[in-house]
Amino acid sequence: MDFRINPLDEQETLINVDYYEKKITVYTTRKSVAIRLQKKLGDPTKAYEHEGKISAVEYTRNLFDKDVTKFFSKMLIIGSYRKQENEAENEN
Secondary structure, eight states: OOBOOOOGGGOOEEEEEETTTTEEEEEEOOHHHHHHHHHHHOSOSEEEEETTEEEEEEEEEETTSGGGGGGGOHHHHTOOOOHHHHHHHHHO
């Protein structure tokens, strides 16, 4: 997949659990998270494009699917976010 690099202030990952429909949806604009999701779960349910490059991906699963628990892995969704990066961002 050819990803667009989104500015840090536009990067987000959302997890939505719809209890009525019994579905979970994970949406991310962060390239590293999208790549980890693809490695663990395969191709996304939907890919959003901007100027010919992928700007976000979305995964939708039934709550009873076997791979749903993978969405709650800290390393899969957050990764190894470094404290120094966060501190440097707050200084600007």
